[in-house]
Amino acid sequence: MNIVVCVKQVPDTWSERTLKASDSTLDRDAADAVPNELDEYAIEEGLRIAEAHQGGVTIFSMGPPRAAETIRKALSMGADQAVHLVDDALAGSDVLGTSAAMAHVLGRIGYDLIILGSESTDARTGVIPAMLAEHLGIPQLSYASKVDIDGSKITIHRQADYGYDRIEATLPAVVSVVEKINEPRYPSFKGIMAAKKKPVQTWSLADVELDPSQVGLANAGCEVVSFEKRPPRQAGTVVSDDGDGGTKAAEYLASRKFI
Amino acid sequence: MAEILVFAEHDGEAVKKVTLELVTLARKFGEPAVVWTGSGADAAQSRLAEYGAAKIYVADGAEFDDYVVAPKAELLAELMQQKSPSAVLLASTAEGKEIGGRLAVKTSSGILTDVVGLGDDFVAEQLIFGGAITVTAKVRTGTPIIAVRPNAISPEPASGAATLEPVSPAISDQAKSAKVLERVVQQRGERPELTEASIVVSGGRGVGSAENMALIEQLADSLGAAVGASRAVTDAGWYPHQFQVGQTGKTVSPQLYVAVGISGAIQHRAGMQTSKTIMVVNKDPEAPIFELADYGVVGDLFKVVPQLVEEIEKRTN
Numbered sequence A: 001m002n003i004v005v006c007v008k009q010v011p012d013t014w015s016e017r018t019l020k021a022s023d024s025t026l027d028r029d030a031a032d033a034v035p036n037e038l039d040e041y042a043i044e045e046g047l048r049i050a051e052a053h054q055g056g057v058t059i060f061s062m063g064p065p066r067a068a069e070t071i072r073k074a075l076s077m078g079a080d081q082a083v084h085l086v087d088d089a090l091a092g093s094d095v096l097g098t099s100a101a102m103a104h105v106l107g108r109i110g111y112d113l114i115i116l117g118s119e120s121t122d123a124r125t126g127v128i129p130a131m132l133a134e135h136l137g138i139p140q141l142s143y144a145s146k147v148d149i150d151g152s153k154i155t156i157h158r159q160a161d162y163g164y165d166r167i168e169a170t171l172p173a174v175v176s177v178v179e180k181i182n183e184p185r186y187p188s189f190k191g192i193m194a195a196k197k198k199p200v201q202t203w204s205l206a207d208v209e210l211d212p213s214q215v216g217l218a219n220a221g222c223e224v225v226s227f228e229k230r231p232p233r234q235a236g237t238v239v240s241d242d243g244d245g246g247t248k249a250a251e252y253l254a255s256r257k258f259i
Numbered sequence B: 001m002a003e004i005l006v007f008a009e010h011d012g013e014a015v016k017k018v019t020l021e022l023v024t025l026a027r028k029f030g031e032p033a034v035v036w037t038g039s040g041a042d043a044a045q046s047r048l049a050e051y052g053a054a055k056i057y058v059a060d061g062a063e064f065d066d067y068v069v070a071p072k073a074e075l076l077a078e079l080m081q082q083k084s085p086s087a088v089l090l091a092s093t094a095e096g097k098e099i100g101g102r103l104a105v106k107t108s109s110g111i112l113t114d115v116v117g118l119g120d121d122f123v124a125e126q127l128i129f130g131g132a133i134t135v136t137a138k139v140r141t142g143t144p145i146i147a148v149r150p151n152a153i154s155p156e157p158a159s160g161a162a163t164l165e166p167v168s169p170a171i172s173d174q175a176k177s178a179k180v181l182e183r184v185v186q187q188r189g190e191r192p193e194l195t196e197a198s199i200v201v202s203g204g205r206g207v208g209s210a211e212n213m214a215l216i217e218q219l220a221d222s223l224g225a226a227v228g229a230s231r232a233v234t235d236a237g238w239y240p241h242q243f244q245v246g247q248t249g250k251t252v253s254p255q256l257y258v259a260v261g262i263s264g265a266i267q268h269r270a271g272m273q274t275s276k277t278i279m280v281v282n283k284d285p286e287a288p289i290f291e292l293a294d295y296g297v298v299g300d301l302f303k304v305v306p307q308l309v310e311e312i313e314k315r316t317n
């Protein structure tokens, strides 16, 4: 089984994230870069499925040269090979451009199963998995907290507000995962050493014959008009509990008409 | 006047509050035309009329319930073609965004998610990086597809005809490729939904155990609130994951957020710091969550919360 896991490098939440004044895109130099956390769960799930069903795992990332670090980390967890789509023309792509480019490259790589995180911590749109399913015309199995594969049949638990839905489809399919699905492994020393020798193909738009007029900031479906830092919240009242903390809290809630 | 399509979220009977918020917002820009999938439109008609819906397109087919997301996007794409609306509004929930994303691909339109306000020419306000930055953005290709965060707009009544118009689109086989076998309801109850609730009470590691989450539920019930949890709590298995608030959980923006036994790590704050009012109970005065507190009590939650519940019940009875 041919499994492709899509991973994205994102700025670390702990560092201050900001937009560039020049073009209102993410200032990637200002923050430390890490793999999107949910994508580690996607990699883990891909590896487990590959182990159980004699498959291979290819990592796919679209992003600046620096995303190679994230790809190495994924390889050190145990993936077999990787494809990195890098091109200056991709900078500033919105979800329309990103999903179109990803779908195009996924078509070149070939797949039985595509696994993603359900959301990235920077964009937080959570729409890429659904958009890929739309582009590729294959089943959308998103927000999965459990995946079972039996031959070409795939069943997942799709997380919902009230619990979950059990969903069934036939491969090939797009799956996106939530944190509860597994516990990602840490790369072993052996894994880290082996990753250095694993094949990574670096492709440009020209390499994959992708039309630049579909991607990048200039062709995005949306544009940022302006942005500003929000003022910090005003300091509030803090009291110590001297046996009447609950009563005081209730008084506050009453004064604000919550009760 | 051009139509604004508003995709309704409902539970088969009652329309969700966020849809009334969207109808309220749509009125500023044109004629609100609600799109309803599945059953329940008859029952919801009067409520939608009270908020100014002009029409309700009703697609009462089983396929919308039986398959994941894709049929809803197909329906909207067909309506967009027939009605040429000036925008499509959806709730910025997991499913609302997915429908919007697929629709964006089908119609080559730009999509904006997590929108908290909408001005002239559909210039949208968004909060990014956990509410640290406000962005204004607009769609420049196709028809704007805009996913609006629940609780961002206050629903205001206005009268509308809310005429029911049945529509029966042909849904392709391809859209029926992910089949719902079963819906498993784990948590029922009278509590409002987390992202929709006007009040959310969340428990953190300080709560100490799954059993003790009952204390959080009691406080929530005394306020008519939804229950949330930090990741420490969902990781420990004390409460189900779908109630997690934060960067890898739900984003909430209620009128009141009560954080109990939560330290306020940046990943938790990312999901709640745009709440209008924040109350904190924590025994550590240095806990970063106090930086966000409009009102904070430094104390043991096992003393403060029961007293608070008792006091609320006294005042509300």
Ligand SMILES: Cc1cc2nc3c(=O)[nH]c(=O)nc-3n(C[C@H](O)[C@H](O)[C@H](O)COP(=O)(O)OP(=O)(O)OC[C@H]3O[C@@H](n4cnc5c(N)ncnc54)[C@H](O)[C@@H]3O)c2cc1C
Pocket (backbone or CB within 6 Å): A037, B203, B204, B205, B206, B207, B229, B230, B231, B232, B233, B244, B245, B246, B247, B248, B249, B250, B260, B261, B262, B263, B264, B265, B266, B267, B268, B271, B281, B282, B283, B284, B287, B299, B300, B301, B302
């Ligand atoms: C990539 C990533 C994503 C993450 N996503 C999320 C997310 O979506 N949501 C999330 O919440 N976290 C998330 N986290 C985890 C986050 O970093 C914190 O670890 C987590 O929020 C801590 O939860 P907590 O505040 O309940 O626990 P702690 O940090 O352990 O805090 C417990 C608090 O309870 C107080 N306390 C203890 N006993 C009592 C008592 N008897 N009375 C009163 N107070 C008491 C303590 O003083 C302390 O402040 C994420 C982390 C990473 C790395």
Ligand SMILES: Nc1ncnc2c1ncn2[C@@H]1O[C@H](COP(=O)(O)O)[C@@H](O)[C@H]1O
Pocket (backbone or CB within 6 Å): A006, A007, A008, A036, A038, A039, A042, A060, A061, A062, A063, A098, A115, A116, A117, A118, A119, A120, A121, A123, A124, A125, A126, A127, A128, A129
């Ligand atoms: N540039 C990218 N390269 C590879 N995968 C991506 C990229 N952008 C998004 N993804 C995948 O899509 C998921 C959802 O991202 P998003 O829809 O942007 O919140 C992520 O968890 C990744 O698995």
